[in-house]
Amino acid sequence: MDQLFPYVNSLHTLAAVIWVGGMVFAWGFLRPSLGFLEPPQRLGVWSRVFPKFFMWVWIAVLVIPATGYFMVFYDFGSFEAAGHHVELMHIIGWIMIVLFVYLYVAPYKKFKAAIHDEAWPVAAGHLNTIRRIVATNMVLGLINVITGVSGRFWG
Ligand code: HEM
Structure with missing residues (x-):
């Protein structure tokens, strides 16, 4: 463990x-x-909420792997040394990131276009897809938080 670990882990x-x-x-x-x-x-409320929230998700999507790999390779040395919990978190983390990027470039892009055209039923359909992806990522994210916090005791 080096002195940076607490800061990187906190980030x-x-x-x-x-x-x-x-x-x-x-x-x-x-x-x-x-x-x-x-x-x-x-739908108007969601179209105002998403840009603000997704901007922070983009930051998280960059910060999480950067800090995660830093801890793995700089502090632990390898995935093997970091433990099985980190391997699990790594896999789940990438599934979450891929799902988010897909959400952003596919249903969210179409949602924005439908809002612009005031095509409310179309926008509602895309919102439904976004909702399902967010629900999936929320469950994966909660599993990852439990894995990250508790893993050192079982990983
Ligand atoms: C590229 C993907 C990821 C990598 C390489 C990674 C790596 C790591 C490492 C090495 C640790 C320290 C483990 C330990 O001290 O035993 C950690 C802790 C943690 N990670 Fe990740 N992680 C990733 C993704 C995620 C994601 C997506 C989440 C949640 C959304 C997450 C949440 C956490 C939490 C809550 C901790 C616990 C911090 C603590 O209590 O010390 N990680 N991660």
């Missing part, structure tokens, strides 16, 4: 907290609270 965990916490808030609290709005208003 890694902060990025995870912002990404996973944002998904929990969006999926678990905001989504069920917007049901009383008409589709144009409801």
Whole structure:
């Protein structure tokens, strides 16, 4: 362990907290609270929330692997030395990143175009795809947080 480990690990965990916490808030609290709005208003709220949230997810998507690989190769030396929990976190982390990038370039891009055209049912369909991907990533993210925090005791 070198002296940088606590800082790099804190940065890694902060990025995870912002990404996973944002998904929990969006999926678990905001989504069920917007049901009383008409589709144009409801979709309008999401079209304003997503750019702000996704900008932070992009930061997390860069910070998490950078800090993760730093800890693996600089502090532990290799994946073997880091433990099975880090290998698991690595695989789950990349699945999450690929899902997010897909979400951004496919359904989210189409969602924005549909909002621009005021094609509300089309936008609602893409929002549904985004919701399912976010729900999947939220579960994977929660598993990864448990893995990261508890893994040193079993990995
Ligand atoms: C490229 C993918 C990733 C790599 C290489 C990686 C690597 C690491 C390493 C080496 C540690 C320190 C483990 C230890 O001290 O035993 C760690 C901790 C942690 N990671 Fe990851 N990680 C990755 C992705 C993620 C993702 C996607 C999340 C959550 C969304 C996450 C959440 C955490 C958490 C919460 C900790 C625990 C910090 C602590 O309690 O010390 N990691 N990660």
